[in-house]
Amino acid sequence: MKFTILLALFLGSWLVACATPAGGEGGGGNASPPEATAYIENKGSDTIVNLALAWAEAYQGGRTGIRISVTGGGSGTGIAALINGTVDIANASRQIKQEEIEQALANGVEPVEFVIARDAIAVIVHPDNPVTQLTLRQLSDIYSGTINNWSQVGGEDRPIVRLSRETNSGTHVYFLETVLRLGDKNDKTLFSTDTLLLPSSEGIINEVRQNPNAIGYDGLGYVPDDLKIIAVAAIEGGDYVLPMISTVNDKSYPVARDLYMYTAGQPSSAVKDYLEWILSDEAQEIVAELGFVPIK
Amino acid sequence: MDKSHNPRKTGAGWQEIFIPRMIKACGYSAILFVALIFFFLLREGLPTLGEVEAGALFGERWYPIESYFGILPLITGSLLVTLGAMAIAVPFGIGTAVFMAEIAPRWMREVLKPLVELLGGLPSVVLGFLGILVLSPYLRVFLDLPTGLTALAGSLLLGGIAVPTIVSIAEDALDAVPYSYREAAWAMGATRWQTIWRVTLPAARSGVLTAIMLGIGRTIGETMAVMMVTGNAPVLALALTSIFHPVRTMTATIAAEMGEVANGSVHYHVLFFIGLALFVISLIVNVAASSVVFKSKKRAERVLS
Numbered sequence: 275m276k277f278t279i280l281l282a283l284f285l286g287s288w289l290v291a292c293a294t295p296a297g298g299e300g301g302g303g304n305a306s307p308p309e310a311t312a313y314i315e316n317k318g319s320d321t322i323v324n325l326a327l328a329w330a331e332a333y334q335g336g337r338t339g340i341r342i343s344v345t346g347g348g349s350g351t352g353i354a355a356l357i358n359g360t361v362d363i364a365n366a367s368r369q370i371k372q373e374e375i376e377q378a379l380a381n382g383v384e385p386v387e388f389v390i391a392r393d394a395i396a397v398i399v400h401p402d403n404p405v406t407q408l409t410l411r412q413l414s415d416i417y418s419g420t421i422n423n424w425s426q427v428g429g430e431d432r433p434i435v436r437l438s439r440e441t442n443s444g445t446h447v448y449f450l451e452t453v454l455r456l457g458d459k460n461d462k463t464l465f466s467t468d469t470l471l472l473p474s475s476e477g478i479i480n481e482v483r484q485n486p487n488a489i490g491y492d493g494l495g496y497v498p499d500d501l502k503i504i505a506v507a508a509i510e511g512g513d514y515v516l517p518m519i520s521t522v523n524d525k526s527y528p529v530a531r532d533l534y535m536y537t538a539g540q541p542s543s544a545v546k547d548y549l550e551w552i553l554s555d556e557a558q559e560i561v562a563e564l565g566f567v568p569i570k
Numbered sequence: 571m572d573k574s575h576n577p578r579k580t581g582a583g584w585q586e587i588f589i590p591r592m593i594k595a596c597g598y599s600a601i602l603f604v605a606l607i608f609f610f611l612l613r614e615g616l617p618t619l620g621e622v623e624a625g626a627l628f629g630e631r632w633y634p635i636e637s638y639f640g641i642l643p644l645i646t647g648s649l650l651v652t653l654g655a656m657a658i659a660v661p662f663g664i665g666t667a668v669f670m671a672e673i674a675p676r677w678m679r680e681v682l683k684p685l686v687e688l689l690g691g692l693p694s695v696v697l698g699f700l701g702i703l704v705l706s707p708y709l710r711v712f713l714d715l716p717t718g719l720t721a722l723a724g725s726l727l728l729g730g731i732a733v734p735t736i737v738s739i740a741e742d743a744l745d746a747v748p749y750s751y752r753e754a755a756w757a758m759g760a761t762r763w764q765t766i767w768r769v770t771l772p773a774a775r776s777g778v779l780t781a782i783m784l785g786i787g788r789t790i791g792e793t794m795a796v797m798m799v800t801g802n803a804p805v806l807a808l809a810l811t812s813i814f815h816p817v818r819t820m821t822a823t824i825a826a827e828m829g830e831v832a833n834g835s836v837h838y839h840v841l842f843f844i845g846l847a848l849f850v851i852s853l854i855v856n857v858a859a860s861s862v863v864f865k866s867k868k869r870a871e872r873v874l875s
Binding site for chain 2: 432433434435440441442446447462464465467468469470471472473477480481484485487488
C-alpha cells in the first residue's frame, strides 16, 4: 500500500512535469492565452489509484492542454480534500457518508457522485474441492467459525482452513461488513480467531492453490485461472451466481461494490470532459484490463 | 635522552588523551543508544496503559480494527515459535560445533566453517520463500495437518536461521579450550565422548551459552520469514499441540500493522507496547544467560586457583 501511494505520488508529479512542455506547446499552437492548459487534481482511494493513474496517462497521451495529477491516501482523505476545495475529483471505494455531505454543504460544496467502475470479491477454493456453491449465510458461518468442516456444506470430510487479508486491507473490512455481518450494521460478528491473516493477495492464492482444505477471497482481477471460484447466493434458495462482468452489473452477484468519483458541484468543462471520457468504452476497457468490472 | 624524548612525548600525549576518550565514547554510546531506544519505546508504548484496560490488554482476542487489543495470543505465539526453534537449533547447532571442533579433520573444518557462515548470511526473506513454497506444503501432507502454515514451519525456519549463529560462536569457544585439557583427560583414560561431554564442553561453557543466547535473540526478533509461514492467526497457544496450528508472533504483528496505523492512535501505542514487551523479553533472556555465565566463571576460577 505504502508503495502504491509512493508510486502514485511519483507518477503524479512525473505526469505533471512531463505534461508541462507538451501542454505549453500545444496550448501555444491552438490558442494564444496560456490558461488553455487545464489542471485536474485527483486524489483518494488506494484501491482506485492504479486505475486512476492508468486513465490519466491514457487521457493525456492523446490530448494536449490538459494535466491530471493523481494521488492516493485513502477514500476519506480524498473526500476531505474535496470538502476543503483542494481537489477537483475525489476517488472513493465507498459511498460518501451523510456527515461528510453535511460538512461539504456547510463549506459551500455540493458533492456530485459518479460510479466509475465496480469491484467484485471472488471466493476461491482448490480446484479439487467438490463444493461449487455457497450462500452468504454459509460463508458467514464458515468465516465466523460456526462451520468447521467441508462436509457441513456438501463437501468432503476435511477441516476448513480460512484465509483472509490482513486487517488493514480495505477488502478485509468490506468482506467483514458484507459477508460476515451480512450487511447488518448492528451485527458484531468477528472473524474466527484461527483465520489465517496473510499479508498479500499472492499469499492467499498460493495457499489455495496447494491446499484442498483452504477457502479464501480476493478481488476478481487477481484470481488466476487454475483456482476454482465459488458461486454465491445472496439468500437461501436464491440463485447461485458466479462473479463476472454481467452478474456484477445486474447486481445478482452479492459481494461486489461500486467505485466512485466525486466532484464539487456539477463538473466544469475540463473535468466534465474527463469524466465523460472515463465513462466511455475506451476508458472502461482499461478498467477490465486492470481486473475491475466495467460499468457497462 | 630527556631532550630527544620531549617532542615525541607531546605528540604521544595528544594521542594518549584523544584516542582513549574516543574509544571510551564508542563504548558508552552503546549504552546511550539502548537507553534512548528504551526511552522512545516507553514514551510511545506506555500511554497504552491509560487507554486500554489491563484486563483487555492481556485478553485473548487480537482484532485491532474493532478495538480488541489482547496481546496474550501474540506473546504466546512468539514464545512458542522461539521455544520450538531452540529445541531444533540448540542440539543441532552444538552438535555441529562439537563435530567441527573435536572430531572433523582440519581440512574439513576449513571447508565447513565458511559454508556454515555463508548459510548465516542468507536473507531471511529467501528462507521465507522456501518455507511458503516447499516446507509448508510438505508439512501439511507429511503430518496430515489442515494447513502447513503453522508454528512448526516457523520454528523449523527459525531453527535454520539460528543454527549458523550458534555453530559459529560455539565452535570458536570450543576451539579456544587449551589442547592440554583434552590430553589430560585422555591420559586419565577418558574416552573421546567423555572428554567432549565432561571436559571440553564445560570448559567452553560461557562461550556456548553466549552462542545459544545470541541464537535466541536472532530467533525472537526475526520477522519476515515468520510472517510468511506461520499463518498469522492470533490464537492463544497454550497447549503443546499448538505447534501444529497457525500462530501470530509479536514481530509479525508490528511489521504487518505499523505501516497503516494512524500516528498517535490507540492501535499505534499498543504496537509500541508490544515492542516494549519484546525488548523486556530479550532483556530477561540476556540477564538470565549472563548471570549463569558469571556464576560458572566464578566456580571455574575457584577450581583452577
